[in-house]
Amino acid sequence: MADISIKGLKKTYPGSTELATNNVSLDVAEGEFMVLLGPSGCGKTTLLRMVAGLDFPDEGSISIGGRDVTYLPPQDRNLSMVFQSYAVFPHRKVRTNIAFGLVMKKVPREELEKKVAWAADLLQLTPYLDRYPAQLSGGQRQRVAVARAIVMDADVLLMDEPLSNLDALLRLDFRAELKKIVQQLGSTTLYVTHDQVEAMSLSDRVAVMKKGQIAQLGHPITVYEEPADRFVGGFIGSPPMNFLEGRVTQQGALEVAGQSTEAPEFLARSAARSGGLPVMVGIRAENIYLEDRGTPGTLDATVEVVEPLGHATLLTVDLGGQTIKVQVASTVRVSSGEKVGLRFDQAAIRFFDTETQLGLTA
Amino acid sequence: MSHATTNKTTAAADHPAPEVDRRPLAKRRRNRILLQVGCILITLFMALPIYLIALSATSSRAALQEFPLSFIPNNFSLETMETFLQSTGILGGLINSVQVGIFTLVLSLIIGVPAGYAVARFAFPGRDPYQLFLLFTRALPIVVLSVPLAQLFLQTGLYDSVLAVVLLHTALALPTTILITSSVFLGVPRDVEEAARIFGCSPVQAFLKVVMPMAIPGIAAASIFTFVMSWNEVLGASILTLNQRTLPAQVLSSLAESPLAYRFAGGFLLVIPALIFIFFMRRYLTNMWGSTIR
Numbered sequence: 001m002a003d004i005s006i007k008g009l010k011k012t013y014p015g016s017t018e019l020a021t022n023n024v025s026l027d028v029a030e031g032e033f034m035v036l037l038g039p040s041g042c043g044k045t046t047l048l049r050m051v052a053g054l055d056f057p058d059e060g061s062i063s064i065g066g067r068d069v070t071y072l073p074p075q076d077r078n079l080s081m082v083f084q085s086y087a088v089f090p091h092r093k094v095r096t097n098i099a100f101g102l103v104m105k106k107v108p109r110e111e112l113e114k115k116v117a118w119a120a121d122l123l124q125l126t127p128y129l130d131r132y133p134a135q136l137s138g139g140q141r142q143r144v145a146v147a148r149a150i151v152m153d154a155d156v157l158l159m160d161e162p163l164s165n166l167d168a169l170l171r172l173d174f175r176a177e178l179k180k181i182v183q184q185l186g187s188t189t190l191y192v193t194h195d196q197v198e199a200m201s202l203s204d205r206v207a208v209m210k211k212g213q214i215a216q217l218g219h220p221i222t223v224y225e226e227p228a229d230r231f232v233g234g235f236i237g238s239p240p241m242n243f244l245e246g247r248v249t250q251q252g253a254l255e256v257a258g259q260s261t262e263a264p265e266f267l268a269r270s271a272a273r274s275g276g277l278p279v280m281v282g283i284r285a286e287n288i289y290l291e292d293r294g295t296p297g298t299l300d301a302t303v304e305v306v307e308p309l310g311h312a313t314l315l316t317v318d319l320g321g322q323t324i325k326v327q328v329a330s331t332v333r334v335s336s337g338e339k340v341g342l343r344f345d346q347a348a349i350r351f352f353d354t355e356t357q358l359g360l361t362a
Numbered sequence: 363m364s365h366a367t368t369n370k371t372t373a374a375a376d377h378p379a380p381e382v383d384r385r386p387l388a389k390r391r392r393n394r395i396l397l398q399v400g401c402i403l404i405t406l407f408m409a410l411p412i413y414l415i416a417l418s419a420t421s422s423r424a425a426l427q428e429f430p431l432s433f434i435p436n437n438f439s440l441e442t443m444e445t446f447l448q449s450t451g452i453l454g455g456l457i458n459s460v461q462v463g464i465f466t467l468v469l470s471l472i473i474g475v476p477a478g479y480a481v482a483r484f485a486f487p488g489r490d491p492y493q494l495f496l497l498f499t500r501a502l503p504i505v506v507l508s509v510p511l512a513q514l515f516l517q518t519g520l521y522d523s524v525l526a527v528v529l530l531h532t533a534l535a536l537p538t539t540i541l542i543t544s545s546v547f548l549g550v551p552r553d554v555e556e557a558a559r560i561f562g563c564s565p566v567q568a569f570l571k572v573v574m575p576m577a578i579p580g581i582a583a584a585s586i587f588t589f590v591m592s593w594n595e596v597l598g599a600s601i602l603t604l605n606q607r608t609l610p611a612q613v614l615s616s617l618a619e620s621p622l623a624y625r626f627a628g629g630f631l632l633v634i635p636a637l638i639f640i641f642f643m644r645r646y647l648t649n650m651w652g653s654t655i656r
Contacts, residue, residue, distance in 0.1 A: 054556050074559040081560045087553035091575040104562030148561070158560075 002065025002155040002188060004028040004051065009060035011046055020046040021057070022212035033182060033189045035220075037199040038209035039235065044192045045160060047209075051190060052158050053077050064155055075104075080152040084161040086145045088133045094120075095129040098147045105152075119147040122181060139170045146178070150185060157182070159191040163198060175201060196236045200224065208232050227350065230357040233282050239314065242288075242324040243352070244281040256281055257320025259299050261344075267351060267360065279360065280352035285314065285327035287348035290334065291341040298341030303334050317342065412633055419443055419630035423623050446627030455612035456631065459593060461524050462608055463635075466531040466592040467585055473532070474539030475581060479569065481540060482547035496537040504534070508601040515602060526602045531595060535588040542587065546580025547573065582646035586639065593636050 006026040012019050021043040028034045036044040049055040051062055053074035061070045069077050080101065088097050096103075098119055102112045120126045123143040133141050142162060149157060162178070163171045179202050182189055193199055199206045200220045207217045208231075216228035227233035233241035246256040252268030253260040263271070271277040291298045304323070305316035308330060315326040315334065319342065326342065334340065351360040417435055418426060425437035447453055480486070481493060499507070511530060515521040520529075550573050558568035574581075596610040603611060613628040620628075 052556075052560060054559065073564070074556075075562045075564060079560065081557070083553045083557055085551060085553045087551065087557040089554060089557070089572055089576075091572075091578075100558075101561035104567075148557075152561070 003030045003032075004156060004188060004190065005063045005066075006047070006051070007061045009047065009050060009057045009062070011043075011050060011055065011057045013046075019043075019212045021050070023060070024209075024212070024214060025060075026207060026214065026217070028188055028190060030188055031186045033179075033191065033202060033204045035191045035193060035199040035203035035206045036209055037193055037196060037206050037236075038215075039194060042209040043212040044194075044209045046212075048158055048160055048190060048192045051156070052079060052081055077156075078154050079156040079158060080149040080154040081158040081160065082142075082145050082149045082162040084164055086133075086138075086141045086165070088141055088144045088148070090133050093130055093132055094125060094136070094144050097133065097144050098125075098129075098151055100148060101152045115151045116147075119151045122150070123147045139166055139174065142166060142174070146181070150181065150187075155188065157185070157187045157189045159189065161193050162191075164193070164195070178202070197238070200236070208235065210235075225348075226359065226361075227282070228359050230280060230282070230352050233350065233352075237284060239285050239325040239327070241282045241284050241350075244283070244319070244322050244324065245354075246279050246281045248277045248279055250275050254279075254281070257299060257322055259320065261297065261299070264346075264349075264351075278354045280354050280357070282350040282352055283324075283344050283348060285325040286312075287345040288324070288326045289343045289345070290315075290326065290328050290332060291343050293339050293341045295341050295343070298343045301340055301342045303336050303338045303340055306334055306336055412637075415626055415629045415633065418623075418626035419446075426623055426626070442623045442627050443630070446624055446631070449616075449624065451607060451612045451616075452609070452628075452631075455607050455609040458524055458527075458603075458606055459609040460635070462527045462531060462599070463589050463592045463639075465524070465528040466535060467588050469528060469532045470535040470539045470588050471581065471585065474536050474584065475543050475574070475577075477536075478540045478543030478580075479547050479573070481544040483552075493541075496540055499533055500537050504595070504598045505601070507533070508598040511598075512601050521602065522604045522606050524606060527599050527606075527608060530598045530602060531588075531592040534595065534598070535591055538587050538591075539584040542584040543577060543580050546577045550576045578646050582643045586643050586647075589639050589643075590636050593632075593639075 004027070006024060006028075009021050009024045010019060011021045024043070024047055026034075026047075036047060038044045046055060050057050051064075053069065053072055053076075056071055061068060063069060064077060064079070089100065092100070095116060098116045099112055102115060107115075116129075117126075120129055123146060125140065125143055125147055128136060128140060133144060136144070142165070146162070149159075163174060166174060175198060182202075191202060203220050205218060206220045206223055208215045208223060210231050216223055216232045223232060224236055227236065227241065230243060234243070244256050246254055248254055248263045248267045248271035249260070250272055252263055252272065254263035254267070267277065267279065293300060299319060301317045301319040303315050304318050307314040307316075311330065312327050313330050313332060313334075315328060317324055317326050317340070328334070352358065353360055417433070419442055420435060420439065421437045422439035422441050425432070425439075426442075481489060508530065511526075512521060515523075515526045520526045554576070555568050555573055558572040559565070563571060594610060596608075596614050599608045600611040600614065607615065610632060613632065617625060617628070
């Protein structure tokens with residue numbers, strides 16, 4: 001076990017002018033589960049590959065446990081990895097697949113067998129040890145890949161979208177199992193995913209990446225509730241955060257969709273100074289409540305689409321020409337076309353700068 | 363209008379269950395039978411001459427003159443083969459041919475497999491021209507290649523040796539070896555190779571322990587190609603040797619003035635080793651670990 005320290009990593013792939021990672025710095029503490037989250041092409045996999053030693057950075061440094069590994073080949077870094085495509089060796093049986101890394105490390109036979117048995121037991125692979133990967137299902141193959149990674153006792157465990165090739169139900173099961181295993185091992189983990197639910201549920205901390213840079217780094221709940229910019233708010237959460245164009249008047253009122261409510265102190269003050277301030281209002285679907293039309297403190301809106309999801313009902317609502325999503329309890333009975341009032345949970349409203357898209361805080 | 367509707371209702375009453383059209387099924391069955399017949403015909407086309415040669419080669423001399431020829435081996439005798447094997451240069455030619463075949467195979471794999479890997483994995487400058495250039499050797503007639511080679515080998519003292527033929531055959535086999543293995547290496551996922559690196563392999567170890575075994579079917583195919591090509595190639599071998607003839611070259615040189623029995627025995631001996639080799643390599647062609655095809 002060891003910490004990872006990444007400093008100023010820059011990488012451009014040959015034949016591309018765009019930086020795959022642009023000056024990324026990241027510290028992962030010993031034993032921490034860090035998730036790199038972002039849309040495809042944001043540089044998260046590139047970053048992971050550079051930590052793995054499968055790609056080398058143009059600039060910057062990586063150290064694991066205080067040892068500089070920036071340009072070391074992968075086999076000298078003492079790490080293990082789970083690949084998106086499983087990458088199990090098809091010409092080896094499950095047993096030798098799991099033992100592969102240990103054999104390469106020349107671990108004594110007795111210890112090797114003990115570890116393979118332990119990992120196979122942990123991942124419920126014991127009945128399949130003498131089969132070839134082709135005889136296993138996708139989920140079992142991914143278990144082999146995880147078993148192969150965890151027997152290594154490596155300093156760092158890297159995972160590159162390990163769940164994305166599994167079907168939805170299996171993914172849910174295996175996600176919890178993976179979390180349990182990693183907690184048991186206590187190893188430092190760097191986990192890449194584009195699935196924000198995975199990121200939320202697994203991570204100690206999450207680094208949201210965008211265009212080769214880290215847009216926000218923090219505890220998953222913090223990132224969810226207080227996105228640093230519009231991109232993070234829009235990327236995390238299902239449905240994504242609603243964004244409404246609004247304006248804080250000089251008098252301290254917040255105008256949204258032609259209707260006004262009270263603006264928070266810090267915005268009112270800066271608006272009073274500047275003589276009005278355009279803002280982007282961000283609010284999550286579950287922080288909007290449905291009321292009767294005309295209730296004081298609500299905004300007039302019209303329900304356009306009603307989607308029952310089982311655990312809740314998702315509404316698409318027209319609010320003065322802007323479309324937003326509202327999530328209400330499944331017991332609420334509404335129909336499309338209904339005129340309703342919306343009340344925003346004042347504590348949950350976030351404000352963003354209309355130009356920089358960055359979050360505005362007191 | 364009303365008339366039409368009544369008609370329809372009565373028709374529906376007469377046929378409560380609609381008639382199922384079974385003609386497509388019959389067509390399917392017919393196509394399958396035709397396919398089988400086609401397969402049998404092609405097999406016969408290939409196997410019958412081999413059978414006849416084998417039959418003649420294992421019959422006594424006298425039996426060959428009989429009319430009509432018997433299709434059943436009732437005159438089994440090793441006489442023909444024995445006389446053939448005892449003829450001048452045949453046993454030596456056989457040994458030379460086996461040597462040439464094996465050395466060509468080994469040499470072309472040693473050079474061709476890494477080259478195929480490089481073509482498949484690395485985007486190096488000039489890769490496309492290189493691949494085109496590879497085929498260029500095969501575009502030239504063997505005679506055009508052999509004559510200058512003969513001169514070169516005469517100067518360097520390689521002429522009339524097994525090595526001379528091996529070098530020519532390796533040059534001829536390399537394009538196919540490289541192209542076949544590169545297409546198989548393309549099918550080996552990069553991930554698997556990277557996993558090997560992560561779990562402690564150097565690049566060379568990753569290649570030997572993981573990539574190569576996964577490319578076995580392609581290497582087997584390339585091996586069959588190479589061996590059979592080398593075994594059958596006669597023109598270059600004839601030009602480059604005088605006394606150290608390979609078997610086909612030896613048989614060819616004495617074919618015109620030899621008796622019928624000799625020709626049959628020669629043909630038989632030329633066919634058998636290639637068949638045996640293919641038979642043993644065949645299993646690697648469909649080497650799928652853990653699946654039932656074998």
